[in-house]
Amino acid sequence: MKRLIFTILTTAALSMPAQAKYSGGSGTSGDPYQIATAADLLALAADANDYDANSVLTADIDLDPNLPGGQVFTNAVIYWFTGVFDGNGHTIRILAINSVEYKNWSLGLFGFVFSPGEIKNLRLENINVTSRDNSRELGGLVGTNYAGSISNCCATGNISNGNRSFRTGGLVGVNFSSISDCCSTVDVSGGNNSREIGGLVGSNYGNITNCFSTGTVSSGDNFGSGGMLEGVGGLVGDNFGSISNCYSTGSVGTGWGSVGIGGLVGWNSSDGDINNCYSTGFVSSRDNSFYLGGLLGFNGGNLDNCYSTGGVTGGDNSRELGGMVGGNLDNGSVSNCYSTGSVVAGDNSQELGGLVGVNFEGVGFISNCYFLDTSGPDNGCGEPLRDEQMKQQVSFVGWDFITPVWTINEGVDYPRLWWENTAPVADAGPDQTVYAWIDSIAEVNLDGSGSYDKDDDELTYSWNWTIDGNDYEANGINPTIELPVGQYVVSLIVNDGTVDSEPIEINITVIGPVEVNLCVMPKVLNYKSFMPRIMAMLRLPKDTTRDQIDTNVPLVLYPGQIEADKIWISRGFDFKCRAWNTTILASFDKDQLMDAIDANGVVELAVVGQLKTGQYLFGSDTVRIINPPRRPPWRWCGNNGQKED
Numbered sequence: 001m002k003r004l005i006f007t008i009l010t011t012a013a014l015s016m017p018a019q020a021k022y023s024g025g026s027g028t029s030g031d032p033y034q035i036a037t038a039a040d041l042l043a044l045a046a047d048a049n050d051y052d053a054n055s056v057l058t059a060d061i062d063l064d065p066n067l068p069g070g071q072v073f074t075n076a077v078i079y080w081f082t083g084v085f086d087g088n089g090h091t092i093r094i095l096a097i098n099s100v101e102y103k104n105w106s107l108g109l110f111g112f113v114f115s116p117g118e119i120k121n122l123r124l125e126n127i128n129v130t131s132r133d134n135s136r137e138l139g140g141l142v143g144t145n146y147a148g149s150i151s152n153c154c155a156t157g158n159i160s161n162g163n164r165s166f167r168t169g170g171l172v173g174v175n176f177s178s179i180s181d182c183c184s185t186v187d188v189s190g191g192n193n194s195r196e197i198g199g200l201v202g203s204n205y206g207n208i209t210n211c212f213s214t215g216t217v218s219s220g221d222n223f224g225s226g227g228m229l230e231g232v233g234g235l236v237g238d239n240f241g242s243i244s245n246c247y248s249t250g251s252v253g254t255g256w257g258s259v260g261i262g263g264l265v266g267w268n269s270s271d272g273d274i275n276n277c278y279s280t281g282f283v284s285s286r287d288n289s290f291y292l293g294g295l296l297g298f299n300g301g302n303l304d305n306c307y308s309t310g311g312v313t314g315g316d317n318s319r320e321l322g323g324m325v326g327g328n329l330d331n332g333s334v335s336n337c338y339s340t341g342s343v344v345a346g347d348n349s350q351e352l353g354g355l356v357g358v359n360f361e362g363v364g365f366i367s368n369c370y371f372l373d374t375s376g377p378d379n380g381c382g383e384p385l386r387d388e389q390m391k392q393q394v395s396f397v398g399w400d401f402i403t404p405v406w407t408i409n410e411g412v413d414y415p416r417l418w419w420e421n422t423a424p425v426a427d428a429g430p431d432q433t434v435y436a437w438i439d440s441i442a443e444v445n446l447d448g449s450g451s452y453d454k455d456d457d458e459l460t461y462s463w464n465w466t467i468d469g470n471d472y473e474a475n476g477i478n479p480t481i482e483l484p485v486g487q488y489v490v491s492l493i494v495n496d497g498t499v500d501s502e503p504i505e506i507n508i509t510v511i512g513p514v515e516v517n518l519c520v521m522p523k524v525l526n527y528k529s530f531m532p533r534i535m536a537m538l539r540l541p542k543d544t545t546r547d548q549i550d551t552n553v554p555l556v557l558y559p560g561q562i563e564a565d566k567i568w569i570s571r572g573f574d575f576k577c578r579a580w581n582t583t584i585l586a587s588f589d590k591d592q593l594m595d596a597i598d599a600n601g602v603v604e605l606a607v608v609g610q611l612k613t614g615q616y617l618f619g620s621d622t623v624r625i626i627n628p629p630r631r632p633p634w635r636w637c638g639n640n641g642q643k644e645d
Helices: 038-046 590-595
Strands: 033-035 054-057 078-081 084-086 091-093 096-098 105-107 110-113 118-130 136-139 142-145 149-160 166-169 172-175 178-180 183-189 195-198 201-204 207-209 236-239 242-244 252-254 259-262 265-268 273-275 283-285 290-293 296-299 302-304 312-314 319-322 325-328 333-335 343-345 350-353 356-359 365-367 370-372 383-385 432-435 441-445 460-467 470-475 480-484 486-495 504-511 517-521 524-526 533-539 556-558 566-574 579-589 601-610 616-626
Touching: 033 038, 038 078, 105 110, 136 201, 166 183, 166 236, 172 178, 183 195, 195 265, 252 259, 259 283, 259 325, 283 290, 290 312, 290 356, 312 319, 319 343, 343 350, 432 441, 441 504, 460 480, 480 486, 480 504, 517 601, 524 590, 533 590, 533 601, 533 616, 579 590
Parallel strands: 033 054, 054 084, 078 110, 084 118, 091 118, 096 118, 105 136, 110 142, 118 149, 136 166, 142 172, 149 178, 149 183, 166 195, 172 201, 178 207, 201 236, 207 242, 236 265, 242 273, 252 283, 259 290, 265 296, 273 302, 283 312, 290 319, 296 325, 302 333, 312 343, 319 350, 325 356, 333 365, 370 383, 432 504, 517 616, 524 616
Antiparallel strands: 105 142, 136 142, 136 172, 166 172, 166 201, 195 201, 195 236, 259 265, 259 296, 290 296, 290 325, 319 325, 319 356, 350 356, 441 480, 460 470, 460 486, 486 504, 517 533, 533 579, 556 601, 566 579, 601 616
16 A cells, blocks of 8 residues: 555546437446536536436536535535446535534535445545534535445545534545545534544544545534543544554644544544554643543554654643553553654643553553653553664564564664655756747756655656647656747656655746848859858847857857857947947858758858857858769869869
8 A cells, every 4th residue: 555646547538429418428337427517516416316327527617606606505515326426536626515504414515425326536625614513424525425435535625513513524524334545634623512523534434544634623622521532533533443554644633621632533442443554743632631642542442553743732630641542441452553742731630651641451452562752751551762762673572574564764764654655756956047049949958856755766757848738748857858939837746656746846938049130251152162261240139249249159150060260249330220239250161061062052051159148149141052062072272173082
């Protein structure tokens, strides 16, 4: 398993029947309905007869209430679903749901998903879902996933639930089935006495694999403190199922009297299993809170091969705070785990530990677990290790570094899970200003050598740009591309074999050459003549001075690419133009030019020079060629009429 990258899939071209519904298709697996506009999506939502059909997005859709077809919904857009909805890598933007009803259920783009329903390859961007008090099952994508499959879906935005609400998640409110390769950067919040709040899923009874969340998660005060578990977590609020190969990075914060708060999961029940996961978010709560952990607030199930690095802070009178787990009880098992985040509590707080706040002896089990010795008190739960020990494989007794489950950069970093992969970083170099050749085309050297991967994986490079509405691409670390005069944005994405980097862009400005007036003398060139030189006079624009000319770059005559053997630069007053002009007079070898031309007739010549800025200057003129050589060049020798090869 590798860190999730939002997979953009493509589908084959879809045929459109004569009497096509929506923007095409017949709703079968081989010919799904084509959903191309907001009107198509709303038409699908309005026709329950098509809730079991196959549909595919063929374009991004914007549901902005300020745009045609957009609106603020008061319930789920599609209330129940048993078909297949393939986002096809497209995005639905600005989904706004504002529930005005009391005790509303299952809000999201989809309300309920039943078997054999499948939602895949879809991105929701800038969602805004809000609900009143006593509402339940809120998610950006799905309110309740009863028996469906959700894969390769992501959401961004905000979700806010009211007081006494529960099962609120950034992507799904409650999951009884399968969620894989999904992500959420949704900020999720609940009101007072809210429960089961998670960055990705509010409450999980199914399987969640290869997913992550990065949004902040918060809830209000819990006035029912004294035993009522809330379950607030960075990824999942409470877990009765399986969570594997997942991570969360957002901060988790709750109000007064909260119970069960974790960086990854708030509450892991006796049926819950969490393995190969990590969290890095900061966990905090106000006074009189219970069971706060860097990864897991309350554990009654299995926790295996996990780690946490986020700090844990509780207010006054807080209890059971741990760098990894707040409270491990009810036959809870914690094995092969470590934590490094600091544990801090206010006045009159009790039961703090660097790894686990409290472990009920004879009920909870802890094995082969470690914590950074400076992160929190050693209460006998887990073994404290110094920083240098945390970077040595030998310190982690019983851990699997062979299969592997874990990897370690010995002496440099703490253990990481085998599936973890730090995303590479693209570097396209600085913005460039380049100068086009006399054909108004510039060769641009791209440089991706500054890109890097912390895992030292081999990188591939993908460059992309647009010219006159047409897309172009190049590969490799240092490709050379051609751009006409103009301004361009070139983007670079690098891939380490697992995940793409964030795209990085550079601006490239291509400046055209300066065209000057050129006069070549003589106008008729005879190979048999004794004149050894051709003279070229370039009259530069009036604002060009002698100091601007790069005399270290020779003037060159084309064809033949003949360098001038001598130049003179002067400045004089042009009475016709009533302006001072700079003039370059250059001398070229006539025979070299004649050797480069193999036909009689009029020939266009060009002389090219360069300014100190790098910009080219050039002029063109025509001459007539007489008697060019028909074989390897020869010359007249003396006045005796003899020829010499």
